[in-house]
Amino acid sequence: MKKCLAPSILSADFGILKEQLAQVDAAGAQYVHFDVMDGVFVPSISFGMPVLKSIRKYTDKVLDVHLMIVDPERYIKEFAEAGADIITVHAEACKHLDATIDAIKATGAKAGVALNPATPVEQILPILHKVDMVLIMTVNPGFGGQKLIPYTLDKVKELRDIANEKGLEIDIEVDGGIKVDTIDLALEAGANIIVAGSAVFVGDVKANATALLEKM
Ligand code: DX5
Ligand code: ZN
Numbered sequence: 001m002k003k004c005l006a007p008s009i010l011s012a013d014f015g016i017l018k019e020q021l022a023q024v025d026a027a028g029a030q031y032v033h034f035d036v037m038d039g040v041f042v043p044s045i046s047f048g049m050p051v052l053k054s055i056r057k058y059t060d061k062v063l064d065v066h067l068m069i070v071d072p073e074r075y076i077k078e079f080a081e082a083g084a085d086i087i088t089v090h091a092e093a094c095k096h097l098d099a100t101i102d103a104i105k106a107t108g109a110k111a112g113v114a115l116n117p118a119t120p121v122e123q124i125l126p127i128l129h130k131v132d133m134v135l136i137m138t139v140n141p142g143f144g145g146q147k148l149i150p151y152t153l154d155k156v157k158e159l160r161d162i163a164n165e166k167g168l169e170i171d172i173e174v175d176g177g178i179k180v181d182t183i184d185l186a187l188e189a190g191a192n193i194i195v196a197g198s199a200v201f202v203g204d205v206k207a208n209a210t211a212l213l214e215k216m
Contacts, residue, residue: 001192003216006031006064006173007209008197009055010046011144020205021059027209031062033175033195034084038069041093042142049075049082056083064193066114066175068141069093073100080107088112088135088173091124101130112173116141117152121159132171133193134159138186139176144197148177153189160190183215 007024009017009032021032032055037046056063065084069075072089073096079087087104091113094100104111113124114135124134136156139146156172163170173193174186183194194216200208 003192004030005213006033006193006195007200008033008035008195010035011197011201018058023205024209027206028213029209031064032059033064033066036067036069041070042068044142049078052082073103076103077107080109084109086110086112086133088114090114092116092119098127101127117149121155128168133173134170135173135175137176138174146177148182153185156189156191180211183212
């Protein structure tokens, strides 16, 4: 199964974002992770469609959009039009998760579903066959630079086992607290898409991304 690094630009320096995108690109990162926060589903507010549209001009990497917003079905078409390749919604934020996944797929983007640490894997089993990716949050969503919550990796393992049993080739993404010293645990648990924000963008961006990619 392919393994991909998804640097989260939430921790980037937005004044020099174009250069920092080029640095993660040069390191060989395959995705760019784009965290959208609405100040309601999570406490903080980040960025939205216009920023995604700008970024699309400067990278041909997979744009991996993580919507931490309530009722995300309202904005799916707009994020797809702004250049999203993957759109991930939180199971906790959707009134009609099945329909929202259909709406993502109708745009041509890949569909992901995210689970907060306290949300059990069982909750998404009915729709598992419909999604391309499951994002297991390894911290509570809302901020970069937090510490990984160890029990969330048990959920990664549980989900990978279920997917294997069902014969589903699903991507499992982990997000939050992934650094050079925790990435092995996430990979061993069965994750294959690795989000890293502060571990990439604090310090030497290219060297940081390279160090993580070497472990994959
Ligand atoms: C947090 C976001 C993450 C964040 C991760 O809610 O979903 O993508 O950027 O940051 P780090 O890797 O610093 O924990
Ligand atoms: Zn994220």
